[in-house]
Amino acid sequence: MPLVTIALPVRNAGERIDRVARSVLGQDHPDLEFLICDNASDDDTGDRCRALAARDPRVTYRRHPENIGILPNFMSAVRLASGEYFRWVSDDDVLEPTLVSRSLKVFGEDERLVLVTSQTSYTGDDGVVSTSPFSDRGLASDDPLVRFTTMLRLLNSSHLLIDPLYGLFRRDVLRALPRRNILREDEVMATKLALAGPWGHVDEILAHRHWKTEKPSVLARRLGVPSWQAHCATTLECLEIYRWVDDPANTPELTDDQRRRARAAVRATWARRERRVAEHRARRMARLATGAMRGDLGFSTGR
Known part of the structure; x- marks a missing residue:
């Protein structure tokens, strides 16, 4: 059984910590690390995380003494993780108990894969829950140009189809790809991942996320660009x-x-x-x- 790290980069999540922790620690895959990277929270996030780590040996808590920014905190999780496979999770996400095991099954069926995604449901600002099945096979191609052009096309399609940065990765592939803090950096990273190797997909709703629409100026301020x-x-x-x-x-x-x-x-x-x-x-x-x-x-x- 490979060790899988699910990493939560977080700042001031408060009571949301408990819900996401339950869904992560409730995975049916036995070899699991739940890594929490606390970006200098100044609420009760640290106390909640330390309590989790005291109760469950699968929880690893790391705290940055200063706010290092959103993207650097995400990347610190990749460096600090112990697992052969890696996935990010946000503090308002909920994962189905079979997410890791179903994703690993797809990895086991195809050794070419660098990433396995799943269908995701999104709750919008208005409370409406939306999702969409994904059947495009371009990202599974052996041809890097086919994968690359497929991803460019998907970046101009609905966000409901696929979320590249919230799949299960081979961690060594993820660590090898540099990231630069700019607006829409997540889309840039998606194209790099498409070039890195073929992807797999589980066409089941295995994750639930919130989708918040933000103006570019607001997002720039949050990202510190x-x-x-x-x-x-x-x-x-x-x-x-x-x-x-x-x-x-x-x-x-x-x-x-x-x-x-x-x-x-x-x-x-x-x-x-x-x-x-x-x-x-x-x-x-x-x-x-x-x-x-x-x-x-x-x-x-x-x-």
């Missing part, structure tokens, strides 16, 4: 992906022709997103102009 990134997030993201695929040292699995086609796919993704943003702005300006004209006409008629 410059506010100007909110105005050019697409360009920064595509530039980061482009630089990654353009460097043979990063992507030795790509031939020269595949690398050329990968660069073209990134440029097409950038153009498509920018065109969509421009269309959205044009519609918004048209609505504002129409509203202003109606208001002026109404005012004139009243006079």
